[in-house]
Amino acid sequence: MTISIKDLNKKYGEQWALKNVSLNVDKGEVIGLLGPNGAGKSTLMKCIVGALEPTSGEILVNDRSVKDHAFETKQFIGYLPENNPLYMDMYVKEYLSFVADIRKQTSQSIDEVIEKVGLTPEKNKKIKQLSKGYKQRVGLAQAIIHQPDILILDEPTNGLDPNQIIEIRNLIKEVGENKTVIISTHIMQEVAALCSRVVLLNKGEKLADKSIVEFQGKY
Ligand code: ADP
């Protein structure tokens, strides 16, 4: 089991963001975490990556408790937060070198990742000069620089125009190959385009967990 979530609850003050969510994700699965705004998608992802402590429940990543092994967990996981805070005044290559340094990666891996996400022609530009689609490529590059075997992508195509959406989806397919991936979205077509399984969240509760084929037949 790559990710195993058991009876997860998260409360912000009096507000329940996750209610008794359980979920098992096997190696190589691509899960679409589908739900409207406020469903709890970001909260669930932040708990999985160890950025947020659940109120109760357990999360195992590669059979280790995220709570007890926060540092190791981060080495297995590549995370693209929603509204990824990029350092807009840095140059693309400079920023990714900085991330690689934190991740203890070689300079060779920086050029490889820049090539992989199609940023080679942009690598000497400042991040703030890039289009939204290219900024998202930088986000994907920072998520994969340490070759994680799990990718957690929070609304990766949100706010992009239709062409950029197609490009980023294709890139996600490429960089997600042979990895375990969870993608959150409020758009059904995104799930259909990318995922093998759908987990439907609403008001913090898991309402459905089905293969994409079953799901499309039912909803
Ligand atoms: P989604 O990603 O599906 O839009 P979120 O996980 O962001 O959902 O939010 C789930 C619920 O928790 C929402 O009602 C949201 O307003 C609330 N919430 C999220 N973050 C916080 C926070 N830091 N403090 C209080 N409430 C929060």
Ligand code: ADP
């Ligand atoms: P999103 O669902 O868009 O990813 P987040 O949950 O990441 O939103 O929230 C963005 C920021 O706003 C975070 O700092 C989060 O803690 C905060 N936040 C979100 N919802 C609330 C809320 N209802 N009350 C207070 N802070 C919130």
